Amino acid sequence: MTSNIAQHLAPTGTMRAGVFTGNILLITGTSPKGTPQGVSPDMCQAIADQLGVKLELIPFKSQDELVESVASGACDIGLVGSDPARAKKITFTPAYVEIEATYLVPAGSNIQTVAQVDQPGMRIAVPSRSAYELWLSRNLKNASLCMAEGFEATINIFLRDQLEALAGLRVALTEDAKKIPGARLLDENFATIEQAISTRNANTVGLEFLSSFVENAKASGIVASLIAKHRVNGLVVAPAHRST
Numbered sequence: 001m002t003s004n005i006a007q008h009l010a011p012t013g014t015m016r017a018g019v020f021t022g023n024i025l026l027i028t029g030t031s032p033k034g035t036p037q038g039v040s041p042d043m044c045q046a047i048a049d050q051l052g053v054k055l056e057l058i059p060f061k062s063q064d065e066l067v068e069s070v071a072s073g074a075c076d077i078g079l080v081g082s083d084p085a086r087a088k089k090i091t092f093t094p095a096y097v098e099i100e101a102t103y104l105v106p107a108g109s110n111i112q113t114v115a116q117v118d119q120p121g122m123r124i125a126v127p128s129r130s131a132y133e134l135w136l137s138r139n140l141k142n143a144s145l146c147m148a149e150g151f152e153a154t155i156n157i158f159l160r161d162q163l164e165a166l167a168g169l170r171v172a173l174t175e176d177a178k179k180i181p182g183a184r185l186l187d188e189n190f191a192t193i194e195q196a197i198s199t200r201n202a203n204t205v206g207l208e209f210l211s212s213f214v215e216n217a218k219a220s221g222i223v224a225s226l227i228a229k230h231r232v233n234g235l236v237v238a239p240a241h242r243s244t
Contacts, residue, residue, distance in 0.1 A: 008206040008209075009047075009199070013054065015077065016056045017041075017047075018058045018059075018079070019041060019057055019079050020063050022063070022150075024172065025232050026040040028232060038232075042229070042230075043096065043197070044079065070090045070200060076206075078090065079195065079198070081130075090201060091199060093198070095241075096195060096197065096218060097227070097235045097237060097238055098192045100170040100171075102170045102189045104166040104173045105164065106158075106163075106182065108182065113186065113188060117143055118140050119142050121164075123144050123161070124163065125148065125157050125163045125167065126168075127168075128148060133145065151168065154168075196214070218240060223237045
């Protein structure tokens, strides 16, 4: 049975796994050879071990490029934030971890709640094509998004244009707030970003195995142990998936 699944997830004999290097919670370092290290690479290794195949980690600086690589079959699996827009091109397992996303507001701001950000005239700085940008693009009713490529560029336009809010992952914004005098994070989250494992849409056999693997990894404590191993603050084991 495992060999049959391996044909769907490692047709070359090596499972090619795409990982996004821009998420500092999931990729926390590199080996002396330059191989990505962290929770996501370890999840990939655990899948390969269970299938009895070799693993090739393929790093991506762009989430869009990772998604396209999985969709085309250049990568057998990809670990990236799950989102309905991306799910049009690739298919996702249930989440294995979740990450809180919130807003940072500048000194002197009267904003206290997430609802106050989504008002006419409010401008939000956000990295283009990030999972939380996709979420905001779908869900905001009144505020406008000001996008930039990469988080450093996003912070720059937030400061330069004196925008009303900066969207990001809570753990990263906590560090950024220390560098911006008077800036603070809202207590609320506007979203919880789900990180999942993806494969191409037609790979139903592979998806079934990957989904089962994720649920078992959460229930058995594997995901929690990887978070502890890499000493990551800001990652939470995703709840068990409930079929509707």
